[in-house]
Amino acid sequence: MLQNGLWKLGLFFAFIGPGIITSNVDNDAGGITTYSLAGAQYGLRLLWILIPVTVALIIIQEMCARMGVVSGKGLSDLIRERFGAKITFYLMIILFLANMGNTLSEFAGIAASMELFGISKYISVPAGAFFVWLLIVKGNYKSVEKAFLVACVFYLSYIISGFLVHPDWSAIKTATFTPTLKFDTGMLTMAIGIIGTTIAPWMQFYLQSSIVDKGLKAESYKYARMDVIFGSITVNVVAFFIIMLCAVTLFQNGLKIETAKDAAVALAPLAGVYCSWLFAFGLLNASLFAASILPLSTAYTICEAFGWESSLNSKFVEAPQFYGLYSLMIFLGAGFILLPNVPLIAIMYYSQVINGLLLPFILIFMLLLINDKRIMGNYVNSRLMNIVSWATVVILNVLSLAMVVSAFF
């Protein structure tokens, strides 16, 4: 009996990884910035939104995991085979641009967090880029996955800083379970921003390919589902602590901030220098982590869609498109940050807009694919799951479009 239990636990840890890593990369530089701003500008009032976001994240990622396990193919592979070359071609161009923008903001995050420790961006950004490049080119999938799982542990720094400020837990509890949303543009935009940063297009591609890479069979699907659910919850717990931390410190003292770096600086006099350092360290970890995964995921996704050789085990001449795309993203991402007077805020903003444009298409494709009997067999969505997932997708799509529209007015 005990042995059976241990065996199951062992199985869980053998299959764990893709879901947790994907979810945590989601709390990248852009995510941390959005959460900090939400806490600093609106206090505890937006905390409740993390509950529906968690549910939506689980619903969407579960479908990805299921498609990966059942079809054994990546999402871009399925999209290409089902929807043809033309749609896939344009989709990949937009995905590349969106992910390029995200990568840029990760390198901005590396620069900002290291500046808090007194290191110039002209040192930290090239060093970060080199580290990221080395990790992938010199490592193999197993060692890289281990490094990523360790990076996930460092998100604890936000939870520790959350406890360091001794918040008023009963007020937090009330705020978490009472939805409040005033219809002012700022607060609505912020709510959409939180959703948009948590449910991003690239994640669906990354999650599905890493699940395929693990080679899970349909019988062990339940472990993949546990992994996804566990990951989606952790990511929102971290988000919860960031919003809460900024709410009880910055918001209560009426401090205005514009970036995650501002948040870390402002924390020092209010919550102590350790809290500020932990915050900055968390940002560095998140940025490095995401900067490693985004270019890799993009290169894999695009090569898979176009049928180019894509493997970390092949040499440059065997997989020129793969290594070319990967290196180009790191080179451009890090290079842009080093240019003087880069309009960073504008770039990050527009990359969010492109993400918002892309997400509806991807979610709809996913729903069409997961209901395709020829691909999913008996694992198509149940009627209930279809109602829930279509409702989620419609709400998300309306919100993403609202964000895109608001960007132009």
Add this chain to the structure above:
Amino acid sequence: MAINREPQDFLFLSQILGKNIVGATGDTLGRVYDLTTEFVEPYPIVTGIIFSSAQKKNPMFLPWKDVIDINKDISVSIKSISEITTLYLRQGELLLKDTLLDKQVVDTDGAKIRRVNDLQFLKAHHGLYLVHVDVGFRGLIRRVGVTKTFDAIMNALFDYKLPDQLIPWKFTQPLHSADLLRLNIAQNRIGQIHPADLADILEDLDIKQRSVLFQALDVETAAETLEETDPKVQVSLINDLNSAKASDIIEEMSLSEAADLLGDLPKAKADVILQEMEKDIADDVKELLTHPEREAGGMMTTSYLSFRPSTSVREALDRFRQEAADVDLVYYVYVTDEDERLLGVISLRDLILAEEDKRLEELMDERVISVKLDDKDDIIAEHFAKYAVTAIPVVDENERMQGTIIFKNLLEVVAPHLGQ
């Protein structure tokens, strides 16, 4: 012959899909959605058009014999939709777009998995023959429909026209449809690929295609390929087979590879397979399974030839010719006494060059290097390096010969740990 002077045109599937179909009266009947094709050798021939019509909800089927000409539109001899039959596919007939376009195929010449961007036909003898598969970037651009713009940009920037990358149909192995796979295996396309390359291809495929392709291989190719495959993939491939087929394949593998594979399988599955196997092979494998993988006992094979010292060269060569086909190690023969104690070794070259009347004890090298059953991989590797042999015999504590380690088997155990 007039037929030979008919102009031969190439055209792409992407140029045919979406074309209007114009009837004898000049009315547009619908638009091309897919082509049905009969997979015959050497080139599959198009047998009909599937098209969608504004008037009917279901796709319609038009036999190719009704097609008069393909130009800007496809003109057909049919007057109206009511003359058209519904679609049914005959044996050996498949939908082209559905089974090939955008799907993965194996390029058997380059031993690579490619994605089909387009298909090229030869228009000859009033028929349409599938001759090439387009896997290049230009094919992708053609599908997107921006070839002209793309060519203009390439020409302006680099003064270069990107060529089409076409694979001849005879070097193409489709993967998407299990029917097509079975069809083509009969023509032995996959058999042209070296098992080591085939193993790489299997590892790159997704789990479903992997097991479909593997199950389409003949037993011998399957065994050779399996030997070259990553242990994790081996296990998943064997798990998908029934135990009868699995045991057939494992019997064909070398003993040490078979033992390693069975050792990696879940115990219940391994036991069933062992029961299905021929008894003497199963016994040998079981024996090997009792030793740890990284010790001499786990690396050795028990499939080798040994003779008594009094055997003549002629007798030895006769037995060699009879048995060597099923033996793992043939480059050395061993000389043992009646208790299986190892006395000497003779290389195949010495055996062939020796006079036929000589006895093996006159010929053998008595300074034979051997290792013990529980010697570890590093000691064995040192022996290989020092004595420059291709196989080292393994003996138990009483000097009785138990098996022999082939260099390749050591390499397979050691290689994953190199460079760490």
